Amino acid sequence: xxxxxxxxxxxxxxxxxxxxxxxxxxxxxxxxxxxxxxxxxxxxxxxxxxxxxxxxxxxxxxxxxxxxxxxxxxxxxxxxxxxxxxxxxxxxxxxxxxxxxxxxxxxxxxxxxxxxxxxxxxxxxxxxxxxxxxxxxxxxxxxxxxxxxxxxxxxxxxxxxxxxxxxxxxxxxxxxxxxxxxxxxxxxxxxxxxxxxxxxxxxxxxxxxxxxxxxxxxxxxxxxxxxxxxxxxxxxxxxxxxxxxxxxxxxxxxxxxxxxxxxxxxxxxxxxxxxxxxxxxxxxxxxxxxxxxxxxxxxxxxxxxxxxxxxxxxxxxxxxxxxxxxxxxxxxxxxxxxxxxxxxxxxxxxxxxxxxxxxxxxxxxxxxxxxxxxxxxxxxxxxxxxxxxxxxxxxxxxxxxxxxxxxxxxxxxxxxxxxxxxxxxxxxxxxxxxxxxxxxxxxxxxxxxxxxxxxxxxxxxxxxxxxxxxxxxxxxxxxxxxxxxxxxxxxxxxxxxx
Amino acid sequence: xxxxxxxxxxxxxxxxxxxxxxxxxxxxxxxxxxxxxxxxxxxxxxxxxxxxxxxxxxxxxxxxxxxxxxxxxxxxxxxxxxxxxxxxxxxxxxxxxxxxxxxxxxxxxxxxxxxxxxxxxxxxxxxxxxxxxxxxxxxxxxxxxxxxxxxxxxxxxxxxxxxxxxxxxxxxxxxxxxxxxxxxxxxxxxxxxxxxxxxxxxxxxxxxxxxxxxxxxxxxxxxxxxxxxxxxxxxxxxxxxxxxxxxxxxxxxxxxxxxxxxxxxxxxxxxxxxxxxxxxxxxxxxxxxxxxxxxxxxxxxxxxxxxxxxxxxxxxxxxxxxxxxxxxxxxxxxxxxxxxxxxxxxxxxxxxxxxxxxxxxxxxxxxxxxxxxxxxxxxxxxxxxxxxxxxxxxxxxxxxxxxxxxxxxxxxxxxxxxxxxxxxxxxxxxxxxxxxxxxxxxxxxxxxxxxxxxxxxxxxxxxxxxxxxxxxxxxxxxxxxxxxxxxxxxxxxxxxxx
Numbered sequence: 001x002x003x004x005x006x007x008x009x010x011x012x013x014x015x016x017x018x019x020x021x022x023x024x025x026x027x028x029x030x031x032x033x034x035x036x037x038x039x040x041x042x043x044x045x046x047x048x049x050x051x052x053x054x055x056x057x058x059x060x061x062x063x064x065x066x067x068x069x070x071x072x073x074x075x076x077x078x079x080x081x082x083x084x085x086x087x088x089x090x091x092x093x094x095x096x097x098x099x100x101x102x103x104x105x106x107x108x109x110x111x112x113x114x115x116x117x118x119x120x121x122x123x124x125x126x127x128x129x130x131x132x133x134x135x136x137x138x139x140x141x142x143x144x145x146x147x148x149x150x151x152x153x154x155x156x157x158x159x160x161x162x163x164x165x166x167x168x169x170x171x172x173x174x175x176x177x178x179x180x181x182x183x184x185x186x187x188x189x190x191x192x193x194x195x196x197x198x199x200x201x202x203x204x205x206x207x208x209x210x211x212x213x214x215x216x217x218x219x220x221x222x223x224x225x226x227x228x229x230x231x232x233x234x235x236x237x238x239x240x241x242x243x244x245x246x247x248x249x250x251x252x253x254x255x256x257x258x259x260x261x262x263x264x265x266x267x268x269x270x271x272x273x274x275x276x277x278x279x280x281x282x283x284x285x286x287x288x289x290x291x292x293x294x295x296x297x298x299x300x301x302x303x304x305x306x307x308x309x310x311x312x313x314x315x316x317x318x319x320x321x322x323x324x325x326x327x328x329x330x331x332x333x334x335x336x337x338x339x340x341x342x343x344x345x346x347x348x349x350x351x352x353x354x355x356x357x358x359x360x361x362x363x364x365x366x367x368x369x370x371x372x373x374x375x376x377x378x379x380x381x382x383x384x385x386x387x388x389x390x391x392x393x394x395x396x397x398x399x400x401x402x403x404x405x406x407x408x409x410x411x412x413x414x415x416x417x418x419x420x421x422x423x424x425x426x427x428x429x430x431x432x433x434x435x436x437x438x439x440x441x442x443x444x445x446x447x448x449x450x451x452x453x454x455x456x457x458x459x460x461x462x463x464x465x466x467x468x469x470x471x472x473x474x475x476x477x478x479x480x481x482x483x484x485x486x487x488x489x490x491x492x493x494x495x496x497x498x
Numbered sequence: 499x500x501x502x503x504x505x506x507x508x509x510x511x512x513x514x515x516x517x518x519x520x521x522x523x524x525x526x527x528x529x530x531x532x533x534x535x536x537x538x539x540x541x542x543x544x545x546x547x548x549x550x551x552x553x554x555x556x557x558x559x560x561x562x563x564x565x566x567x568x569x570x571x572x573x574x575x576x577x578x579x580x581x582x583x584x585x586x587x588x589x590x591x592x593x594x595x596x597x598x599x600x601x602x603x604x605x606x607x608x609x610x611x612x613x614x615x616x617x618x619x620x621x622x623x624x625x626x627x628x629x630x631x632x633x634x635x636x637x638x639x640x641x642x643x644x645x646x647x648x649x650x651x652x653x654x655x656x657x658x659x660x661x662x663x664x665x666x667x668x669x670x671x672x673x674x675x676x677x678x679x680x681x682x683x684x685x686x687x688x689x690x691x692x693x694x695x696x697x698x699x700x701x702x703x704x705x706x707x708x709x710x711x712x713x714x715x716x717x718x719x720x721x722x723x724x725x726x727x728x729x730x731x732x733x734x735x736x737x738x739x740x741x742x743x744x745x746x747x748x749x750x751x752x753x754x755x756x757x758x759x760x761x762x763x764x765x766x767x768x769x770x771x772x773x774x775x776x777x778x779x780x781x782x783x784x785x786x787x788x789x790x791x792x793x794x795x796x797x798x799x800x801x802x803x804x805x806x807x808x809x810x811x812x813x814x815x816x817x818x819x820x821x822x823x824x825x826x827x828x829x830x831x832x833x834x835x836x837x838x839x840x841x842x843x844x845x846x847x848x849x850x851x852x853x854x855x856x857x858x859x860x861x862x863x864x865x866x867x868x869x870x871x872x873x874x875x876x877x878x879x880x881x882x883x884x885x886x887x888x889x890x891x892x893x894x895x896x897x898x899x900x901x902x903x904x905x906x907x908x909x910x911x912x913x914x915x916x917x918x919x920x921x922x923x924x925x926x927x928x929x930x931x932x933x934x935x936x937x938x939x940x941x942x943x944x945x946x947x948x949x950x951x952x953x954x955x956x957x958x959x960x961x962x963x964x965x966x967x968x969x970x971x972x973x974x975x976x977x978x979x980x981x982x983x984x985x986x987x988x989x990x991x992x993x994x995x996x
Contacts, residue, residue: 019547022540023521026528034532038722039740042520042777046737049517224536239544242537279540 003070007079010066011280013057014082018239018280020054025238033228033246044109055101058086059093081464082281089282092158095144104137108410115408122398124379127408132375135368138412142369152366155413159289160420162468163479165366168416171423171481172359176389178485179352182492186340186352189496193335200324204249204257210320211247211261214313218299219451220245220265221272233260235267235296240279243271254321255337259300266299267292269451273459288467289414293421294428295454301351302429302487303450307334308443335495342390344399351422352488353390358419360385361404365412424471426484428458431475501568505577508564509778511555512580516737516778518552523736531726531744542607553599556584557591576779579962583780590656593642602635606908613906620896622877629905630873633866636910640867650864653911657787658918660966661977663864666914669921669979670857674887676983677850680990684838684850687994691833698822702747702755708818709745709759712811716797717949718743718763719770731758733765733794738777741769752819753835757798764797765790767949771957786965787912791919792926793952799849800927800985801948805832806941833993840888842897849920850986851888856917858883859902863910922969924982926956929973 027047031040057063067087074080093101111130118126142154150165212227230246237243245264250256270286278284286292303309307330310317314330340350346357364381367373373381382401387393394400406414432438432453441449457474465473472478492498525545529538555561565585572578591599609628616624640652648663710725728744735741743762748754768784776782784790801807805828808815812828838848844855862879865871871879880899885891892898904912930936930951939947955972963971970976990996 015543016547019544022544023525023548026524027521030524030528034724036720036722036724036740036742038719039737042737042739045513045778046517046520049514050521221536222534224534226532226534239537239540241540242534244534280543 003073006066006069007074007076010070010079010083013062013066014086014282015280017054017057017282020050020057022238024050024054025236029236029238029244032230032232032234048105051105055093058089063090078278078281078283078464081283085282085463092145096141100137100140104410107133107137111408111410112405115402115405119398119402122396122402124397124401127402128375131378131407134407134410135375135412138410139369139371150366150370152369152413155369156416157413159411159414159417160467161288162466163290163416163420167479168362171479172362172419175355175419175423175481175484176359178481179356179488180389182352182485182488183340183342185498186492186496189498191335191495191497193339193495194332195336195339197328197332198255198336199253200322201251202254202322202325204251206320206322207249207251207254207257210254210317211257213316213320214258214262214304215245215265217445218262218265218269218447220268224272225268227261233264235264235271237268237271237285240271240274240276240284243268259304262304263296263300266296269299269454270295270459273451273455274462275460275464278462278464283463285462287461287463287465287470289417290420290424291458291467291470293418294424295458297421298425298428298454302425302438303442303447305338305351306439306442308439309445310334310337311443312445338491338495340492340496342392344386344392344394345403352492355419355422355484356389358415360389361406361415362419365407365415369412420479423479423481423484424467426487427471427475427477427480428454429487430483501571504564504567505572505574508568508577508581511560511564512584512780513778515552515555515780518548518555520736522548522552523734527734527736527742530728530730530732546603549603553591556587561588576776576781576962579781580779583961587780590643594639598635598638602639602908605631605635609906609908610903613900613903617896617900620894620900622895622899625900625906626873629876632905632908633873633910636908637867637869648864648868650867650911653867654914655911657909657912657915658965659786660964661788661914661918665977666860669977670860670917673853673917673921673979673982674857676979677854677986678887680850680983680986681838681840683996684990684994687996689833689993689995691837691993692830693834693837695826695830696753696834697751698820699749700752700820700823702749704818704820705747705749705752705755708752708815709755711814711818712756712760712802713743713763715943716760716763716767716945718766722770723766725759731762733762733769735766735769735783738769738772738774738782741766757802757835760802761794761798764794767797767952768793768957771949771953772960773958773962776960776962781961783960785959785961785963785968787915788918788922789956789965789968791916792922793956795919796923796926796952800923801940801945803836803849804937804940806937807943808832808835809941810943836989836993838990838994840890842884842890842892843901850990853917853920853982854887856913858887859904859913860917863905863913867910918977921977921979921982922965924985925969925973925975925978926952927985928981 024047027043027050031043035043063086067083067090070079070083071087072080074083096104107130111127111134114130115127118124138155139151142151145154145157147154147157148164153164156163156165156168208227215227216222224241225243225245228244228246229249231248233245233247235243235245245261245268247257247261247264267286270292274284274286286295310330310333314333318326338350340352342353343349346354349357360382363385364373364378368375368378379397379401383393386400406412429438432450436449436453438450441447458470461470468479522545525541525548529541533541561584565581565588568577568581569585570578572581594602605628609625609632612628613625616622636653637649640649643652643655645652645655646662651662654661654663654666706725713725714720722739723741723743726742726744727747729746731743731745733741733743743759743766745755745759745762765784768790772782772784784793808828808831812831816824816826836848838850840851841847844852847855858880861883862871862876866873866876877895877899881891884898904910927936930948934947934951936948939945956968959968966977
């Protein structure tokens with residue numbers, strides 16, 4: 001058969017995968033936003049069936065034959081890269097025996113619901129037996145998949161290909177040292193922001209209107225997306241022209257919705273601005289969890305927690321805010337939204353302490369997978385590390401080891417992406433500053449320039465480039481945590497006057 | 499293999515069909531309610547692929563083998579009936595050659611979008627060539643499927659199995675004679691309702707709140723459904739515990755949303771109250787278009803346009819209505835919502851003239867399929883019949899032949915269901931009146947009794963019984979249009995005082 005014919009068949013095959021993916025994404029979106037609760041049970045069966053179909057397509061003999069026929073042969077770069085991505089997926093999935101894959105999927109979904117109950121009751125012992133099985137499976141899978149230095153690398157690879165424990169063990173200690181030093185300076189400062197000035201009733205409709213206006217200004221395309229309300233905010237791409245965002249409204253704290261929407265908007269801008277030539281291939285999505293997070297954090301923190309952003313948008317904010325906010329000055333407001341304070345819950349952490357939360361999780365999960373520690377010791381070890389890194393000790397499992405869903409979903413190796421995202425974002429930000437007067441641009445609200453730069457250097461590539469290739473192509477150096485440190489030092493030395 | 503094993507395999511196979519159906523239903527619902535418009539193009543591809551999968555499952559050799567192994571053999575009534583439904587579908591789909599099926603699907607989707615344009619421009623000639631092809635395909639399909647008396651019966655069978663042209667040619671002329679006589683009396687009456695008293699601004703939020711309250715009182719289960727806004731209202735079952743309703747708000751005419759919601763709520767109650775034992779089989783849906791319409795019309799007209807309904811709910815209505823409605827008396831309001839007046843648009847027609855609109859469509863499509871008339875003559879023939887049946891002549895294609903989407907969607911044989919639904923509803927209503935004091939129950943707002951009766955006699959069966967079997971089992975006689983006539987006579991003689 002002609003190579004062009006095989007290419008066409010391969011592309012048609014990818015379209016099938018894509019169809020299942022879009023159906024599944026819509027089902028997840030619907031379950032989290034709109035679906036009536038009684039329908040969820042049957043919906044779970046439907047999701048199970050369609051996921052199975054997806055899995056079959058990615059591990060089929062037909063897929064294998066496309067890989068064998070096209071790999072290194074096609075001169076079409078998109079097809080070549082698609083073949084590589086499919087081959088990785090094929091190898092990864094085919095290395096796990098079918099019965100283990102099914103049992104693992106069932107365990108995952110069971111463990112997730114047990115986690116909800118355990119968290120509710122703040123009782124780790126409920127989850128422990130499930131977590132033990134999940135860890136055992138992940139060790140097994142890591143062995144199937146293989147690794148060079150450390151067993152945990154095989155898991156890390158799923159979320160951040162190219163990054164290894166070696167990288168993390170180089171950057172995290174350095175970052176921790178600097179963050180701790182900064183944190184000490186902040187603690188000792190006589191200048192302390194007062195975040196209580198932000199905690200006034202602010203009705204949902206107005207928070208929504210303000211959030212929508214900011215999303216619009218960021219360049220989010222509402223003809224290719226929409227904003228809805230959920231308990232846990234997320235962004236999801238159904239297809240390149242349908243990328244949806246959700247947020248959560250807390251009428252006593254507008255920060256939840258406003259910064260949450262901007263964060264998810266950053267994820268969405270990434271997905272909306274991938275080159276449309278990649279549509280209907282596995283390349284039409286963000287290249288990794290870490291690069292994705294770098295985009296959401298870039299908008300949430302480097303843009304929307306920047307002083308210039310509020311110089312520009314403070315009047316707009318006040319036009320939606322209730323009376324209690326009208327007397328506030330920018331000099332009170334800006335420090336208040338940037339308060340640094342060690343806290344128990346990761347997703348509520350400030351820009352500085354956030355990465356410390358991640359390091360705790362990284363160290364614990366690495367030790368779990370390598371067998372140095374046991375699941376039953378997690379609550380104690382978690383609390384010990386919190387005390388060591390952040391100087392506070394959780395008084396319950398709920399505000400400690402049970403706060404995140406990741407482990408009960410079997411996602412070991414995922415957490416480092418969050419801290420990598422911070423470091424990537426800072427490194428991108430540093431490069432962007434060399435090229436453009438970012439602070440001035442943010443102050444002017446000319447986000448089109450920022451969006452264009454991110455699209456040109458990051459978004460458009462989708463999965464055409466691996467995460468570290470993007471980082472190095474844009475910034476001309478390997479991962480370097482010092483940019484995050486200098487960004488935070490610069491920012492907080494002004495706010496806390498040290 | 500043991501029969502029980504085959505049965506289990508068959509049930510698993512049905513679950514697969516069900517999964518595709520739920521995914522497709524969610525996609526349709528989403529496209530009509532929430533989906534960003536730019537995403538629709540790729541969504542159409544996904545829908546095409548999943549529909550193709552559905553079609554493959556219903557026409558596969560595997561399906562044929564289940565039918566052959568189980569038909570008449572199984573002693574499980576649900577499986578037996580499921581086999582029968584699958585066999586009908588298998589025969590129907592396999593009689594159409596694959597290439598014709600695909601070409602027809604493409605023509606359908608093209609014609610639907612041309613129809614929108616043609617209607618916009620009020621120009622039938624744009625649609626004519628597509629309609630000619632659609633008619634030709636439908637004639638061909640009818641020949642493939644076969645019929646006893648009249649070629650149109652093969653098409654009618656898709657929507658209302660058991661009902662034939664012979665039945666319709668018996669009941670429609672009789673019904674038309676009586677409706678026309680009634681209409682003449684109404685026209686001559688010196689008493690005329692004044693619907694202008696209803697046309698005051700009524701904000702959407704309050705219309706919605708009132709509609710939600712009525713849906714709740716009807717017994718619609720909001721934990722297994724939800725109400726959204728669309729241009730064209732509909733009810734859709736994603737699964738037996740997820741049956742959604744949509745409505746449309748006209749701020750200058752509350753009747754659109756209120757009666758529209760109740761109508762769709764009637765459809766939804768049917769789907770929500772099918773016996774859960776039928777879930778995940780093809781029996782877990784309404785048995786026919788006509789029986790479905792009988793349920794929506796029952797609630798919309800026989801309940802919600804009943805005088806007692808408003809005796810009970812007028813205060814509630816006023817609590818949501820703006821000032822302009824507060825001085826209205828029930829004696830003004832009740833006749834106004836029941837005005838009879840020939841009008842051009844079917845979906846805006848009153849209870850009396852509605853069936854006349856259907857007869858016009860029935861006669862035209864029957865003649866098209868049998869070859870007695872040609873597509874090009876439709877606009878003229880339509881207008882002639884409007885003049886003959888309703889005494890008014892459309893001045894444009896838009897308010898004439900182009901108003902409905904059905905023909906451009908290839909749905910020939912569908913229209914009679916609407917008038918059948920009216921007659922079924924009236925016949926059910928008559929039976930119910932023998933057993934219970936319906937007017938008193940409506941006046942008391944005790945809808946639970948009505949819902950329970952409809953569930954017991956109609957809803958719970960899903961597709962376990964054919965439409966005419968349901969009608970005869972409940973009312974102990976064949977289709978009889980006189981019940982609709984006497985219901986309308988009774989109602990309008992009071993309102994119009996004749």
